[in-house]
Amino acid sequence: MTQIEPEGTRVDWEGALVQRACVGDVRAFERLYREHAGRVYGLCLRMTRDPAVAEDCTQETFINAWKALARFETRSSLATWLHRIAVNVALAKRRKASLIVExxxxxxxxxxxxxxxxxxxxxxxxxxxxxxxxxxxxxxxxxxxxxxxxxxxxxxxxxxxxxxxxxxxxxxxxxxxxxxxxxxxx
Amino acid sequence: MASANDDGERKVTSLRDLPQAVTPPRDLWSGIEARIAADRRAGDGVADERRALVQGRSARLRWIAAAAVVAALAVGIWIGRSLLPTGAVRAPSGTSASTSAGGGTSEVLQAAYVADPKYRRQREALVKSLEARLAALPLDSRAKVIASLATIHKSMQDLQAALGRDPSNALLQELLVNTYQDEMRVLTAVHEASDAGRGI
CATH class of the missing domain: 1.10.10.10 (Winged helix-like DNA-binding domain superfamily/Winged helix DNA-binding domain)
Structure with a gap:
């Protein structure tokens, strides 16, 4: 995908934060949340069109990410990984609410x-x-x-x-x- | 909509210029943190998951080993009670065992359990005549022997699979040798019972 910002130091500190979060460091995960929340919320909002639902989806996305962080491969982009989770969460919410019109x-x-x-x-x-x-x-x-x-x-x-x-x-x-x-x- | 908290009046010439990030109207972290804490309390946190991932393999092996111990004990007890004629047990000496008994043994196991020639000859002879000797046994004895051998071979396969994953596990190695010895006891018992013209 199109890179939002150049890879480099960002990846380094992000990888370190992921590693720390993997061993249970909630503060490190909060740093990751602060970095990515806007893009995740933006995607959720555009997919759901409802700010309240988008907030739920964003929270769900980060909670799911926290649970699955051990399976995240640091070679890939955290932003993309979070977006994948966010899309799944938003789609699941739609299905649950029977809002999907295929x-x-x-x-x-x-x-x-x-x-x-x-x-x-x-x-x-x-x-x-x-x-x-x-x-x-x-x-x-x-x-x-x-x-x-x-x-x-x-x-x-x-x-x-x-x-x-x-x-x-x-x-x-x-x-x-x-x-x-x-x-x-x- | 997405730009409600951005400069929504700014003009752009491409959809690619739309802001990717939209600041949520309120800080969502507190809710996330609360859920994480709740999950942690429920033992469902990342640390647990990581520990579980790390420990998963050894836990599985422990279960397999425990299951193998139970199976080996059950076979041993059953043999002791119902199969073996008194004083008839002539288990092969040492830890030698044939790798062909279970089939598909890894090279590591072959190195560890390669049979000595005498053992292999004895076993091959017993196996070769097994079918004929089984035919000479009463029906119920024959069924007992077949069931016993099936259990033993299943134990062998389970142990070999477990050893394939953890070749240096001493407990599994010992259990596998014991299982080979159990098989030998059954084969010997069949041999002697058919010679004596009696059941097992």
Whole structure:
């Protein structure tokens, strides 16, 4: 995925914190929480559209991460690992609340590797509102791909759908977003 | 929505410029910490999990060893009570045992338990004539012998599997030798009973 910030010293201290948290150091885990909470909450909020549910999902994500920390491989990205957990938690919450309306299709739409560039600059709030108005399946893949930079296959894996479905949903999301925003999305 | 606490009026030209991080409206850590503490109290914390992971292997081996001890004891008692004619036991000397009895023994075990030639010859002879001698036994004796050998071979397999994971475990090695000796006792008993024309 697209790196948020350069690897380097961050990885070093993060690895050390993970190791300490692994042996039960709650303060070290709190440091990790402080570092990653915003991105996890941001993802949960975009997936659930409900701040209260997103808070629950964020807490659940970190609690699950704490329990599974011994299985985390420090070679991989902690941010990605946390996002995987967050996606699972958010999807499980949806299922539990019977909110899922399976709208995904298995159409093998042409893959769309765009930059998600807008024809005209728009306010963040306006774009976020348009994204929030997308159907769940399309919104999930758009958030993971366009905002968090995960590839089609990564997003598909996280969401438990076929890569073709993921591409089709992205295609659909782009079209719907274009309509909602009234500008071309490339 | 996601930008409620960010600069929502800022204009961007790409979705990639949207903020990835959104600060939660309240600090969620206290809730997380409370849950972690509760889990820890319930013995479900990370430290326990790590300890469990580390100890899992040795715990499994201990269970296998304990099960093998029970199985070996049961076989021994059963043999002592119902199979062996008085004074008929001629167990092979030392710790030698045939690796072919259980089949699939690792090289480590072969090195540890390779049989001496005399033992192997005796066992092979007994095994070779086993079928014919079993046929000469009364039906109930035959069933007892077959059941006993099956139990012994199952014990051998379990012990060999456990030793494959922990080749240097002295207790498992000793139990395996005892099991080979048990097998030899049964084979000898069958041999003598059929010679004497009686049951077991």
């Amino acid at each position: 709208s995904s299709t298995e159409d093998e739409e042409e893959g769309i590797e765009g930059e998600w560039t807008l024809e005209t600059p728009l306010e963040v709030n306006e774009i976020e509102a348009a994204i929030a108005g997308l159907p769940e399946g399309a919104r999930d893949v758009l958030v993971l791909n366009a905002i968090y930079g995960y590839s089609h296959s990564e997003a598909a894996q996280m969401l438990g759908v076929a890569e073709g479905t993921c591409k089709a949903q992205l295609h659909r999301a782009r079209g719907l977003l274009r309509k909602k925003l009234g500008v071309e999305v490339r």
